[in-house]
Amino acid sequence: MSRPTEILIDLEALKHNCRLAKSLSGRGNVVAVVKADAYGHGAADIALKIEPEVSMFAISCMEEAISLRKHGVSLPLLLLEGCFSEEEYALASCQNIQLVIHNNEQARLLSRQNLQHKVKVWLKVDSGMHRLGVLPEEVEAVFEQLLASDNVSEIVLMTHLASADSQSPEFTLEQLRRFEKVKSNLVNRHSARIEVSIANSAGLICWPDARSDWNRPGIMLYGLSPLDVSQECADKLQPVMTFRSEVIAVRNIQAGESVGYGNTWTASRSSQIATLAVGYGDGYPRTAKSGTPVLINGQRCPLVGRVSMDMICVDVTDIGMVEIGDSAELWGKSLKANEIAECSGSIGYELVTRMPKRTKRRFIG
Numbered sequence: 002m003s004r005p006t007e008i009l010i011d012l013e014a015l016k017h018n019c020r021l022a023k024s025l026s027g028r029g030n031v032v033a034v035v036k037a038d039a040y041g042h043g044a045a046d047i048a049l050k051i052e053p054e055v056s057m058f059a060i061s062c063m064e065e066a067i068s069l070r071k072h073g074v075s076l077p078l079l080l081l082e083g084c085f086s087e088e089e090y091a092l093a094s095c096q097n098i099q100l101v102i103h104n105n106e107q108a109r110l111l112s113r114q115n116l117q118h119k120v121k122v123w124l125k126v127d128s129g130m131h132r133l134g135v136l137p138e139e140v141e142a143v144f145e146q147l148l149a150s151d152n153v154s155e156i157v158l159m160t161h162l163a164s165a166d167s168q169s170p171e172f173t174l175e176q177l178r179r180f181e182k183v184k185s186n187l188v189n190r191h192s193a194r195i196e197v198s199i200a201n202s203a204g205l206i207c208w209p210d211a212r213s214d215w216n217r218p219g220i221m222l223y224g225l226s227p228l229d230v231s232q233e234c235a236d237k238l239q240p241v242m243t244f245r246s247e248v249i250a251v252r253n254i255q256a257g258e259s260v261g262y263g264n265t266w267t268a269s270r271s272s273q274i275a276t277l278a279v280g281y282g283d284g285y286p287r288t289a290k291s292g293t294p295v296l297i298n299g300q301r302c303p304l305v306g307r308v309s310m311d312m313i314c315v316d317v318t319d320i321g322m323v324e325i326g327d328s329a330e331l332w333g334k335s336l337k338a339n340e341i342a343e344c345s346g347s348i349g350y351e352l353v354t355r356m357p358k359r360t361k362r363r364f365i366g
């Protein structure tokens with residue numbers, strides 16, 4: 002018998018979410034974001050499964066790109082932060098890897114290469130997030146430099162939205178307005194159509210004006226909503242990851258007895274406590290508070306006491322018979338990772354992405 006803690010990856014749910022992203026994109030393309038090992042879901046398996054559905058993949062660095070190539074992924078790839086060193090330009094050119102250019106220096110380094118094949122570049126505009134990108138007033142100069150380079154085949158104009166998931170629209174409207182102005186200036190000056198890319202998942206779901214030639218959904222592909230409120234389209238997403246374990250001990254304790262390290266939770270009544278073979282060493286957040294829901298045999302029960310490295314305890318008094326070997330879901334289809342994130346001061350993105358190696362992954366469908 003091996004440790005029962007595992008994550009199940011439902012590839013049919015992935016496909017469903019991918020099709021939803023595609024339908025929102027209309028005639029635009031889907032660039033599936035599979036950075037950080039596809040948000041903890043396994044980049045190679047995820048990419049190979051949806052390769053027929055999407056136009057390209059985006060990752061954060063060359064190492065992630067090369068790993069996809071080694072696993073047989075053949076669609077174009079996009080490095081979201083561009084190259085980190087000068088050697089990477091030649092590699093990108095041979096491996097059909099496109100580059101974000103987010104500053105002057107990257108444009109300069111690219112221009113001075115002697116590349117075998119031209120590369121397609123994505124000129125990133127800082128429309129207000131102030132993390133990466135060329136300021137609106139400097140875009141024209143960098144665009145000209147890229148246009149003049151023998152190493153550049155095409156230029157896509159891109160930006161990134163800082164709060165497309167927000168309930169208040171003002172900031173996104175301002176970013177869209179600034180970006181549109183940059184774009185129309187370039188279009189007028191060069192009298193050419195310019196391809197653009199704006200939307201992440203929240204942009205794609207909530208902002209029709211952000212849907213464009215190239216859409217960049219990440220989290221929604223994995224079935225997590227980027228929003229913290231219910232929304233018609235986001236509610237259709239199907240969670241891809243199910244994090245599960247099993248009960249390995251059951252005991253009754255009297256009122257006044259406490260559970261776990263530091264005795265942070267004390268029973269107010271005579272209670273039945275189940276211990277599960279999952280802890281922060283398996284990716285369950287240590288910051289999850291007493292009361293965080295856990296599904297035991299499909300029923301919600303509250304976490305009690307501190308999360309240990311290898312175990313958690315759950316109060317199962319109210320659900321009747323619980324035995325060693327009974328099934329536990331930490332998050333997945335019936336319990337949203339976003340809800341557990343809220344109970345632990347995090348976001349669903351982080352919980353699924355930081356799953357450790359120890360937790361085995363099993364693909365279904």
Ligand SMILES: *Cc1c(COP(=O)(O)O)cnc(C)c1O
Pocket residue numbers: 034036081161200201202203217218219220221227
């Ligand atoms: C990560 C990332 C995305 C995807 O964002 P989601 O919120 O997961 O959809 C899109 N664009 C860029 C530039 C990113 O870094």
